[in-house]
Each structure stands twice: as structure tokens, then as C-alpha cells.
Amino acid sequence: MSHKVLHICLSSGWGGLEMYPSRIIPELARQGWQAHGLALAGSRVAESFREAGIEPLTLASKGRALLAAGRVLAYLGAQGVDVIHCHKSSDLRLGALLVTLRPSLRLFFTDHMGVTRPKKDLYHRWAYGKVTRLFAISEATRQRNLAAFPLPAERIRRLYLGIDPAPYVPRLDDPARAALRRALGVPEGAVAIGLPGRLTPGKGQEVWIEALARLAEASPGLAWHGVLIGGLTAEEGSDEAHVAALRRRIGELGLEARIAFTGFRRDLPRLFEALEIVCVPSRNEAFGLKVIEAMAAGKAVVGSDSGAIPELLDVETGRLAPPEDAAAWAAALAELADDAELRQRLGQAARHRVEKDFTLAAHVASLTREYENPKGAEGE
Structure with a gap:
């Protein structure tokens, strides 16, 4: 494994979800992982990647993200990245397509918001079916995830967020x-x-x-x-x-x-x-x-x-x-x-x-264990 991960966040907003990738990048580096970023050009997310010390790959618009799959795959290959981590459900369209085109990739998704309605139609079964591990950031959201997502319980893990105290x-x-x-x-x-x-x-x-x-x-x-x-x-x-x-x-x-x-x-x-x-x-x-x-x-x-x-x-x-x-x-x-x-x-x-x-170091250690396990670790 290359110990490299691409964080995808194609959001034009700015909140806890959007802040997350850049918050964990320094700790990922301390724990031996090289982070890459994919964001919308001109977005606050892209700026936050730069502030964290990495130059992100950027796309002009979310609507044309799927058309950029070939470009993203070429970037992943050139950089030797084999782990993808998405943070918005809409970004899973691109993540799932990348895994479909290159099955050796491993796809992770963090549900930062807490799903509010079932997602078990044909599209969501395909997209979430490509996810190696879905992270719920609390037990409250994990229980909703278990009911809403078309995934077996062992592929949905509670992973509390953390901070540097x-x-x-x-x-x-x-x-x-x-x-x-x-x-x-x-x-x-x-x-x-x-x-x-x-x-x-x-x-x-x-x-x-x-x-x-x-x-x-x-x-x-x-x-x-x-x-x-x-x-x-x-x-x-x-x-x-x-x-x-x-x-x-x-x-x-x-x-x-x-x-x-x-x-x-x-x-x-x-x-x-x-x-x-x-x-x-x-x-x-x-x-x-x-x-x-x-x-x-x-x-x-x-x-x-x-x-x-x-x-x-x-x-x-x-x-x-x-x-x-x-x-x-x-x-x-x-x-x-x-x-x-x-x-x-x-x-x-x-x-x-x-x-x-609730330390960031413990959070990232748990996260990287998931990245490194080719079968996906079981349990909490």
C-alpha cells in the first residue's frame, strides 16, 4: 500500500464537513500518510487544502465531475494513490465511478451530516456498494445509517471526530x-x-x-x-x-x-x-x-x-x-x-x-487502520 489518500470534497460551502479534510491533513502526515485533495476551483475547500500544505486537483464545476473521471484516474495513477475518501454524498457518484473503472481503488465515505431518509434505490445500491467503509461520526448517526443505507452493519463504523487539545x-x-x-x-x-x-x-x-x-x-x-x-x-x-x-x-x-x-x-x-x-x-x-x-x-x-x-x-x-x-x-x-x-x-x-x-491523533490512527486493512476491519 502506498499510504496515500485522495480526499474529495466538491463543495462550495464552508462548515464542519468542508473543514474536516484540511483539519486532519497535518495529523495524517505525522502518522505517515500523504494526503491529496480534489475540490472545486476557487472554493474555500481548495483554499483550505493549500493552507494545509497541499496543492489540490481542482474541477471547474460539480456538475461536470463525472466527465473528469479520466483526468482524476490519470492523476491517481501518476501519484500512486489507491485510497479515496469522500465527504459529501453527492461526491460518491464520482468516487463510485472511479472504483468501477479501477477496482483496485478503495473508497471510504464519512457521513458528516446524519442521513435523514432511506437511500436504497438502484442508484444508491450501486454507489454505496462500492464503499469499503462508511464512517458514522456518532452512535446517533450510526443508528440512522444502519436503517438508511444499503450496506451490511459490518461496513458501517462509528468513528468519533477528534481535536488536538x-x-x-x-x-x-x-x-x-x-x-x-x-x-x-x-x-x-x-x-x-x-x-x-x-x-x-x-x-x-x-x-x-x-x-x-x-x-x-x-x-x-x-x-x-x-x-x-x-x-x-x-x-x-x-x-x-x-x-x-x-x-x-x-x-x-x-x-x-x-x-x-x-x-x-x-x-x-x-x-x-x-x-x-x-x-x-x-x-x-x-x-x-x-x-x-x-x-x-x-x-x-x-x-x-x-x-x-x-x-x-x-x-x-x-x-x-x-x-x-x-x-x-x-x-x-x-x-x-x-x-x-x-x-x-x-x-x-x-x-x-x-x-x-476525542483526540485528533486517536481519530486519525483509527482512520488509517481502516485505510490500511484491505478487507476492512470489523467491529468498533
Whole structure:
């Protein structure tokens, strides 16, 4: 085996799915694998490959991808690549065609989104039939995968995502942390309650805002400040109409002075240092990357009791609340905001859980074992 892999992501968007290949490329290199990339010309994905140190093969459009099969096969042959890894279901058309034309190739697919409807028609049976291994990023998505995909159970494996915990270790001294809090508009002595992620429907910002309003009403003497972390424009991955709706609701509730929008930030590990509590109120996370990032930073985390988040958080490492229940969210925030010792205890346990179960090194080691096994390893 050549220990070379081509990651295919023909997406013009920018989110966790699109970020994944470039996130793992450095760790693949550390573990002896050479990564190659296939992306749309001019896309953020293509740019991310370059930022990770590789020059991707590019296609002009997704619609003409199948016509480029010969060019891609020639590239694979010239580079000695015999493993392909797809990240969007639509890209499997090209991946399956490549395997059909060159059966020695091994095809892997990660379901980053969590399938929502059965895919067992003739086309999907052909396409998924070419997949060596399908990776589900949580047990919640794996159960849906088992019901939806035309694959035997042994070819669908749960493979949790991972992060490098090192960047999330606190490094700011007290003056630097105080300066960052001031820049975010957090008053001295206030409990900073953050919500990181794309500002799009489904991410739960609405229930978080309602919960903060209830917190203000129920605990008028409690000093807190809300921090919404995420891009404000479509170019930054957010829904501009949704952002406008959030601003309107904050205004209606009279919380303009108590909730700040940071805009897109590249320094999330440092922003976590300015917060006491991190919230992830998404309705149906397929995994919950922001959850484990906040856990690695040693933060007290409140997450939605839905999707895959309960696989990451428990009563020893954080708190869970129903994604549509603002009163439950307000109660969880009140408990944590009023107890610094509890926040510290949960944060320490959360950091240890990430170091034990959710590191990028462990994720890539499991991934490369699958790449290397010609028959496909069985079990979890």
C-alpha cells in the first residue's frame, strides 16, 4: 500500500464537513500518510487544502465531475494513490465511478451530516456498494445509517471526530484575559456565557436568547454577559436573515447591552478563556465539535439533550437541556453561573474526557487502520 489518500470534497460551502479534510491533513502526515485533495476551483475547500500544505486537483464545476473521471484516474495513477475518501454524498457518484473503472481503488465515505431518509434505490445500491467503509461520526448517526443505507452493519463504523487539545489549554495571563473580556464587552465581574458556531437556523441561538431573558428576570442580581461567536455574513457561513432576526429579538427583549456579537473569529481557543460557560443548543448535532472544543478548554458546557451531544456530555462533565425548552436552559445557566466551584469541577472533568476519548491523533490512527486493512476491519 502506498499510504496515500485522495480526499474529495466538491463543495462550495464552508462548515464542519468542508473543514474536516484540511483539519486532519497535518495529523495524517505525522502518522505517515500523504494526503491529496480534489475540490472545486476557487472554493474555500481548495483554499483550505493549500493552507494545509497541499496543492489540490481542482474541477471547474460539480456538475461536470463525472466527465473528469479520466483526468482524476490519470492523476491517481501518476501519484500512486489507491485510497479515496469522500465527504459529501453527492461526491460518491464520482468516487463510485472511479472504483468501477479501477477496482483496485478503495473508497471510504464519512457521513458528516446524519442521513435523514432511506437511500436504497438502484442508484444508491450501486454507489454505496462500492464503499469499503462508511464512517458514522456518532452512535446517533450510526443508528440512522444502519436503517438508511444499503450496506451490511459490518461496513458501517462509528468513528468519533477528534481535536488536538493543545491549542485549547489556557495561555493568557490575567491582564491579557481581562483585556480580551473588555474587548468583548464583558463587564468586570460578570459571568460570560458564550455560544460559538455558525449563525444559522437549527443551531439554537433563539432558545439561548430566550433563556438569557428568563435568567435576567429570575435572577436580577446576577451579573452576566452573553457572547455570540460566529460570522455575520453569508461569506462567513452564516444566514444573514437569521442574524437579523436574532438582533430583532434581542432588541425586543431589551438585551442589546447584555449580548454581544463577535463576528467571525479565528481565535476561538483564546475566546474560550474569556468565558465561564459555553452553550451548544443545536437541535440535532451529528457530532458536536464545538462541544468537545469547549470541553478541551476546560469550560463548563451546557448542550442540547438531543442528537449526538448526550454521547459527549454527562452530569460529570457538563449539563444537558432540551433544545426547545428555554426554561430548562435558564435553570442550567443559573446553576452554573452561581457556582464557580461547580464550573471548575465540570471543566476539569470535561478536559480529561476529551484527552481520553476525542483526540485528533486517536481519530486519525483509527482512520488509517481502516485505510490500511484491505478487507476492512470489523467491529468498533
